[in-house]
Amino acid sequence: MPNPSVPSALVRYRPAVEDALRAAVGAGNDPLVRTARYVLGWEDESGRPSSAGGKRIRPALCLLAAEAVGGTADDALAGAAAVELVHNFSLVHDDVQDRDAERHHRPTVWALFGEAQAINAGDFLFALAVRTLARAPVPSDRRTAALDALDRAVMEMIRGQWLDISFESRAEISVDEYLEMVRGKTGALLGASLEVGALLAGADASLAGGLRRWGEEIGLAFQAHDDYLGVWGDPEQTGKSNTSDIARRKKTLPVVIALGHPSAGPAVREAYSKRELTADDIAAVVAALERAGADGRCRELARRHEARARELLDALALAPHWREELSAIGEFLVERSS
Amino acid sequence: MPNPSVPSALVRYRPAVEDALRAAVGAGNDPLVRTARYVLGWEDESGRPSSAGGKRIRPALCLLAAEAVGGTADDALAGAAAVELVHNFSLVHDDVQDRDAERHHRPTVWALFGEAQAINAGDFLFALAVRTLARAPVPSDRRTAALDALDRAVMEMIRGQWLDISFESRAEISVDEYLEMVRGKTGALLGASLEVGALLAGADASLAGGLRRWGEEIGLAFQAHDDYLGVWGDPEQTGKSNTSDIARRKKTLPVVIALGHPSAGPAVREAYSKRELTADDIAAVVAALERAGADGRCRELARRHEARARELLDALALAPHWREELSAIGEFLVERSS
Numbered sequence: 001m002p003n004p005s006v007p008s009a010l011v012r013y014r015p016a017v018e019d020a021l022r023a024a025v026g027a028g029n030d031p032l033v034r035t036a037r038y039v040l041g042w043e044d045e046s047g048r049p050s051s052a053g054g055k056r057i058r059p060a061l062c063l064l065a066a067e068a069v070g071g072t073a074d075d076a077l078a079g080a081a082a083v084e085l086v087h088n089f090s091l092v093h094d095d096v097q098d099r100d101a102e103r104h105h106r107p108t109v110w111a112l113f114g115e116a117q118a119i120n121a122g123d124f125l126f127a128l129a130v131r132t133l134a135r136a137p138v139p140s141d142r143r144t145a146a147l148d149a150l151d152r153a154v155m156e157m158i159r160g161q162w163l164d165i166s167f168e169s170r171a172e173i174s175v176d177e178y179l180e181m182v183r184g185k186t187g188a189l190l191g192a193s194l195e196v197g198a199l200l201a202g203a204d205a206s207l208a209g210g211l212r213r214w215g216e217e218i219g220l221a222f223q224a225h226d227d228y229l230g231v232w233g234d235p236e237q238t239g240k241s242n243t244s245d246i247a248r249r250k251k252t253l254p255v256v257i258a259l260g261h262p263s264a265g266p267a268v269r270e271a272y273s274k275r276e277l278t279a280d281d282i283a284a285v286v287a288a289l290e291r292a293g294a295d296g297r298c299r300e301l302a303r304r305h306e307a308r309a310r311e312l313l314d315a316l317a318l319a320p321h322w323r324e325e326l327s328a329i330g331e332f333l334v335e336r337s338s
Numbered sequence: 339m340p341n342p343s344v345p346s347a348l349v350r351y352r353p354a355v356e357d358a359l360r361a362a363v364g365a366g367n368d369p370l371v372r373t374a375r376y377v378l379g380w381e382d383e384s385g386r387p388s389s390a391g392g393k394r395i396r397p398a399l400c401l402l403a404a405e406a407v408g409g410t411a412d413d414a415l416a417g418a419a420a421v422e423l424v425h426n427f428s429l430v431h432d433d434v435q436d437r438d439a440e441r442h443h444r445p446t447v448w449a450l451f452g453e454a455q456a457i458n459a460g461d462f463l464f465a466l467a468v469r470t471l472a473r474a475p476v477p478s479d480r481r482t483a484a485l486d487a488l489d490r491a492v493m494e495m496i497r498g499q500w501l502d503i504s505f506e507s508r509a510e511i512s513v514d515e516y517l518e519m520v521r522g523k524t525g526a527l528l529g530a531s532l533e534v535g536a537l538l539a540g541a542d543a544s545l546a547g548g549l550r551r552w553g554e555e556i557g558l559a560f561q562a563h564d565d566y567l568g569v570w571g572d573p574e575q576t577g578k579s580n581t582s583d584i585a586r587r588k589k590t591l592p593v594v595i596a597l598g599h600p601s602a603g604p605a606v607r608e609a610y611s612k613r614e615l616t617a618d619d620i621a622a623v624v625a626a627l628e629r630a631g632a633d634g635r636c637r638e639l640a641r642r643h644e645a646r647a648r649e650l651l652d653a654l655a656l657a658p659h660w661r662e663e664l665s666a667i668g669e670f671l672v673e674r675s676s
């Protein structure tokens with residue numbers, strides 16, 4: 001399956017998003033501000049210019065939602081910066097929690113400055129997001145509504161993260177529990193990105209909430225597909241190993257599905273009880289996942305949530321043009337092979 | 339020196355503060371909400387009722403400021419809850435960063451649930467604070483002004499914390515740098531507690547800012563005195579060891595003062611270069627601190643910032659009654675012997 005091309009909205013909004021983010025973070029030599037610039041990909045470890053930023057999907061959704069509800073992208077620029085800052089706050093703390101020393105081929109913040117300072121750096125990014133949104137140049141009732149929406153998503157994201165970490169020490173996890181975790185950890189912020197943009201542009205709570213629910217479902221579909229690619233993706237295309245999730249004994253969706261299967265479950269549990277997994281152990285886990293039909297089940301779940309997203313989108317009072325743009329981003333997230 | 343009696347404002351506001359905090363945190367069985375109740379002292383590790391909460395100084399300052407500027411305590415209840423939540427967020431992350439396994443004779447969050455979940459628990463308390471303030475039942479322009487003030491304090495607090503951690507690996511720290519750290523880590527939130535209360539009650543930025551600056555100076559005086567007590571306090575009265583700061587090689591104000599002294603500096607550095615300090619090492623450090631005159635210098639710095647606070651307070655347009663109440667809390671913080 002070929003990669004869908006990058007949706008035009010991601011390209012179109014990119015310069016405005018980068019400007020809004022740079023304005024939110026600011027210049028100056030403060031080590032926390034420098035760390036924020038590093039995390040956002042503008043500088044390398046030594047403060048030299050670099051361009052390692054992510055795709056900025058959440059800010060693009062925020063600006064798109066503002067335009068789709070009849071406002072302007074300008075209304076939502078502070079929101080676009082804020083959702084990206086929250087996303088990066090969560091990545092910095094995630095990397096401490098998971099002891100991941102690299103992200104996108106660069107050392108993570110804790111790998112550079114230690115865990116204590118990485119906790120500070122994450123806290124700082126969250127505080128920057130709040131400041132940015134509290135100062136959005138729109139009427140103050142829109143500002144507080146958007147802040148409340150973003151903050152609720154942060155709370156759901158943290159709940160998802162708590163759940164994810166609690167899974168590490170559990171032998172059985174139901175698919176429903178896994179999806180509840182993903183709804184918090186991935187869905188909440190994707191959904192809030194749209195909701196915040198819509199609220200800043202003056203949309204009513206019902207339309208803004210509808211856009212949020214679309215984003216949440218896309219988040220679920222995205223994660224189910226991403227977990228599928230983590231085992232059955234082509235490393236040539238995804239750019240990442242398809243054995244590392246298993247080697248690190250991660251409880252991704254295929255693993256959760258297999259854990260509930262009568263013959264595959266014990267095989268996965270046995271392999272995951274080892275300190276280090278050999279290549280043979282990994283191959284045995286993949287075989288067990290396939291015996292449990294986890295590949296098909298992942299794709300089915302991704303399709304189901306994508307279909308649910310489509311229904312939600314069709315029910316919203318949006319001009320066809322904006323519906324198509326949103327669909328294109330949804331497809332880009334869910335149907336990509338990398 | 340006898341302990342000043344507990345200021346009446348702390349007693350008077352306490353029930354309203356607890357109610358506002360309970361409303362902000364909510365009930366329910368979510369592990370993050372339960373952890374918040376534990377951190378705030380309402381429950382023990384097993385969820386049984388307990389009463390281990392702190393003095394709630396920051397919320398009392400918040401409500402006092404609201405009344406002092408001519409508003410009502412009700413205007414500022416959400417702010418009172420928010421500043422206490424932020425304070426507890428910082429304690430939870432601090433304990434992870436410092437690897438402190440106990441606080442007020444109870445296990446810290448990371449000691450109970452691990453570092454990863456403690457990071458989540460701290461993040462959650464910060465998010466709760468933002469939600470609480472974003473929903474304050476006052477006009478939305480007051481809400482956003484208060485949020486902006488609280489959030490700026492959070493950023494300064496994190497800067498102070500970053501600086502404090504960076505001191506651990508530095509051989510020399512100037513007294514000015516130390517005070518800059520304290521202004522962020524301790525002063526910013528104490529100051530913002532007043533500012534947030536004043537803004538929620540409708541005060542103009544100048545009066546609210548004046549109250550904030552008073553709180554910052556009180557914070558500096560408090561910390562200088564607290565660092566003094568950490569070495570020369572009477573453990574019978576303070577309830578904590580006066581050797582543990584040194585045993586843990588903490589760079590408190592007396593140590594920072596001594597590090598800059600020609601003969602005391604090398605002695606402290608030598609002791610602090612050891613992995614474990616013996617009782618003799620600790621005695622040698624205390625002798626060096628006294629040789630450097632650090633005891634007198636700490637008290638002088640506490641007095642200087644207290645005097646500065648007094649000047650700031652005198653310059654504010656407040657009725658004498660409120661000025662006296664604020665002074666009483668300031669004295670309680672700075673002149674206590676425990």
